[in-house]
Amino acid sequence: MSVDRKIVEVGRVFRLSGPAMVRRILLPAVMPTYVISLRAGLGLGWMFVVAAEFLGASTGLGFLLIDGQQLGKPAQIVAAIVAFAILGKATDWLIVLVSSPFLRWEDRFART
């Protein structure tokens, strides 16, 4: 993540101290990239959790998938997949909800 030199110069012209530069310029400037990374990371996180549960877990979504496969319970497999989708979408939505007040200044196409 990098911040435009031109914006940092505005902070320098107004003689911001190090911490003030971080709080008033650097953090707000990286905020959009930060939120995007967070959302991408969350998706990956869920995937790895389930992948890890394939390997010898006795609870969890991954376990339900493996269990359903080995014992021939297709309903359980579908239910686990649906639960996985809902969980992923819900947590992603949570990040969007929490971050949106900080990103209202963005010039985005999707506005409500």
Place this chain on the structure above:
Amino acid sequence: MLVLDRVGKTYPNGVRALEGLSLAVAPGEILVTIGGSGCGKSTMLRAISGLDTPTQGKVVLDGTVITAPHEKIGIVFQEPRLLPWLRVADNVGFGLEQYPKAERRTRVAGALDRVGLTEKARVWPRELSGGQAQRVAIARALVPRPQVLLLDEPFSALDAFTRADLQDHLLDLWADFKPTLVMVTHDVDEAIVLADRVMVMRPRPGRVYEEIACDLPRPRDRQSAAFDFVKRRVLAALDRSLDRAVVTDDGETRAAAGGGLWW
């Protein structure tokens, strides 16, 4: 009094952007610098602002050597450089963090009123037009009441009509508390509308080529003969500075170009 004492700037790659530039600007004076590209105009402004330090010589404001951005020196860049995550009013008040909230609010309201953007106070910068954004940038630089205001081609990205409008507006704002203005431009008309003194610079290495006093009464009529006279002098000096002078039949040196814009 703003003094530049034999200021020079050599970049690490060996380019000499500025050499032996000495200059004194009186309080309240409007100095406009003009010159071909690469003549060190912006380098000079950045040295005065303290954003860059010169490699030779020094910049002195009222006895203080400027080595870093100084509270008495404001700057307006070519782009508005508003912070997109702050509303217009918060952008204008950006440099007033040390003041109590109430005073900050009244000063911001006053500044917005002065640039005619009171109704835009709660708007995001992206919703402004180019001219409006530049007016906000000027308000942001002026609201801490700097002693020196530097302007780096502030109107060059605007259309001709908005530009003329903002030039008049800038003079109007200047009259409020008469800060020293040091401006860089490519536009000869703009220089003559604003300046008390026009400084023509010459490239490779950047240095002062000629200074032309400009004492026409304000407001200045861009169509008047006196205006035209000064303009011819500036254009001629510019051409000579770039070794492009045209000598007419009767041996008189005359400007090769007569256009209003100088690129």
